[in-house]
Amino acid sequence: MTTANIMLYVEDVEANADFWKKYLDFKETERFDFGGSISIVLAVNPACNLQLFDIDFIRKNSPEVASNKPSLLFDIADFDGLYARFKENNETVGEIIEMGGARTFNFPDRDGSYYAVREIVA
Missing domain, CATH: 3.10.180.10 (2,3-Dihydroxybiphenyl 1,2-Dioxygenase, domain 1)
Structure with missing residues (x-):
């Protein structure tokens, strides 16, 4: 592997x-x-x-x-849970948008580099 x-x-x-x-x-x-x-x-x-x-x-x-700097997109099953954790902790997080048939949002790390999240649709 x-x-x-x-x-x-x-x-x-x-x-x-x-x-x-x-x-x-x-x-x-x-x-x-x-x-x-x-x-x-x-x-x-x-x-x-x-x-x-x-x-x-x-x-x-x-x-x-x-x-x-790489551009990373994470496919997440618990999309709503992750978004809620960011919001509950007053983290910067982008709005949820529909893109290519899936919901997505972005967020920065501690250095201000942004990453994207896409909902895994079963």
């Missing part, structure tokens, strides 16, 4: 990891110490992880990729 690690470069690794764990229930699977910088791996599912890196560490060690 192949696993995809999506690398996100963030200002605060711990705060962003807590955000993903709280709202999308991602589980921390690994933590790396680079001597003054950490990286946290969060399992999205058995085939996909988010690996969070400190942006300053990336700027120093791989400046050519430091400005790369």
